[in-house]
Amino acid sequence: MNTTKYSRQRExxxxxxxxxxxxxxxxxxxxxxxxxxxNISLGTVYRNLNLLVSQGEAVKLSFGNGPDxxxxxxxxxxxxxxxxCGYIDDLEISEDDVARINDxxxxxxxxxxxxxxAYFYGKCGSCK
Amino acid sequence: MNTTKYSRQRExxxxxxxxxxxxxxxxxxxxxxxxxxxNISLGTVYRNLNLLVSQGEAVKLSFGNGPDxxxxxxxxxxxxxxxxCGYIDDLEISEDDVARINDxxxxxxxxxxxxxxAYFYGKCGSCK
DNA sequence: GTTAATATTAGTAATAATTATCAATATTGA
DNA sequence: TCAATATTGATAATTATTACTAATATTAAC
Numbered sequence: 001m002n003t004t005k006y007s008r009q010r011e012x013x014x015x016x017x018x019x020x021x022x023x024x025x026x027x028x029x030x031x032x033x034x035x036x037x038x039n040i041s042l043g044t045v046y047r048n049l050n051l052l053v054s055q056g057e058a059v060k061l062s063f064g065n066g067p068d069x070x071x072x073x074x075x076x077x078x079x080x081x082x083x084x085c086g087y088i089d090d091l092e093i094s095e096d097d098v099a100r101i102n103d104x105x106x107x108x109x110x111x112x113x114x115x116x117x118a119y120f121y122g123k124c125g126s127c128k
Numbered sequence: 129m130n131t132t133k134y135s136r137q138r139e140x141x142x143x144x145x146x147x148x149x150x151x152x153x154x155x156x157x158x159x160x161x162x163x164x165x166x167n168i169s170l171g172t173v174y175r176n177l178n179l180l181v182s183q184g185e186a187v188k189l190s191f192g193n194g195p196d197x198x199x200x201x202x203x204x205x206x207x208x209x210x211x212x213c214g215y216i217d218d219l220e221i222s223e224d225d226v227a228r229i230n231d232x233x234x235x236x237x238x239x240x241x242x243x244x245x246a247y248f249y250g251k252c253g254s255c256k
Numbered sequence: 257g258t259t260a261a262t263a264t265t266a267g268t269a270a271t272a273a274t275t276a277t278c279a280a281t282a283t284t285g286a
Numbered sequence: 287t288c289a290a291t292a293t294t295g296a297t298a299a300t301t302a303t304t305a306c307t308a309a310t311a312t313t314a315a316c
Contacts, residue, residue, distance in 0.1 A: 005263045005312050026303080036169070041266045046303065048264095062188040064245065067302060078233055080241070092236040101229055105206055108220040111252040113208070117192065118246035120230070124239040133283050133292045154274080158288095169295040174274065195273060 009033070009040055010048045017058055017072030023079070023088040025067040061088075063119060081118045085128035091120060137161070137168055138176045145186055145200030151207070151216040154194040189216075191247060207247045212255035219248060 013035055024027065030045045047071050052058040061069040063081060069088065071079075076098065078091040098115075106113045122128075132147065144160055145152075145227050152160070158173045177198050180186040189197040191209060197216065199207075207218040226243075250256075 003263080003313090007264055007311080039266070041268090043267080043304080044265060050304095060192070062190060062192040064188070064196075067235070067275075068192075080237065080239065082231070083242070088238070089237075091233050094231070097232045100232060101246075104225045105208070105219050105248045106220070107210060109208065109217075109248065111208065111210065112250045112256045113248050113252035114211070116246055116248040118229075118244055120233045120241050120244040122240045122242035128240045131284090131292080135282080135293055137294075167295070169297090171275080171296080172294060178275095 007048075009037060009044050010051070012036060012053065013045065013048050014057065014072070016053070017070060020072070021068040023061060023071050025069055025070065027067060029070065061119070062117075080124070081119060081121045082124035082127055083121050084123050087124050087127075089124060135176075137165060137172050138179070140164060141173065141176050142160070142180065142185065142200070144181070149218065151189060151197040151199050153197055155195060157198065160210060189247070208252070209247060209249045210252035210255055211249050212251050215252050217252060 013029060016029060016032055017024075024032070026042065026046050026049055030040070030042050033040050033045065049060075053060050053070070056074060057072075059071045061071060061079060063069070063121055073090065076093060076095065078093055079100065080089040080091050081087075082089070101118070102113050102117060105116065108122065133236065140161055141157060144157060150156065154174050154177055157177065158168070158170050160169050161173065177186065177188075181188050181198070184202060185200075187199045187202055189199060189207060191197070201218065204221060204223065206216040206221055208219050209215075212215070229244060229246070230241050233244065
């Protein structure tokens, strides 16, 4: 078996993810947690982030370059990356929007589209 | 200045990309090119792939895990990844589709959306 | 509250993917 | 043919992440 036991490290990671909109990388989580748990190791951060993702308690975001980012907001939404300042913002979407985009792609395809991964880019409110 | 000089390595990479629909990784390009240029180096492959991308002659694709893939087809289109067999297929789209998707995301956003990166997943024609 | 079973950790080594460095070679135009 | 310089192969370095392991922490049963 593999029952999950409590760990302060994991709880602190969850708490941090729940309270930030920074979409932090593992390194950023590590830097933050060292303030309260000085001898936490980066491996522990990665291990727990991946565990949370596999349990559906967090989401992993990949943006082509740079390290993966993590999001504690598991409600369906897209992300926006400002090409000017790098800020990652949340984009509200409805289930309908997701379906509409899948439909657009399905038009000329003979397989079965189950979902998509997407992010948007441009200039954020303060940079434009 | 930095004028581009001919190189057989680069020409062979372009030719390979132009004639395959495999969306190869740098490693796959390297393995293929070694057949005709046995002592080509992986660094040369990476250097030229990135050069072609920066000159708009190829496109780099990132799929969250695994190495980046490269596509010699620079006409706008999306990609589909089969979750069963890993096959990467092209998805036809119109400029209109791209604009429609940007519009969907723009609805509740105060910045300026200039574009998006997306790929679709599901089961391909033969796996479904 | 001790104990036993085992999940988790810190620390470190290893791996994967990619980029940087550099002396030798190839291309190009004069 | 020559000089200027872009490109290469080889290798080292870097970045991001995962794997390994002995020590520690958690948990449920006594």
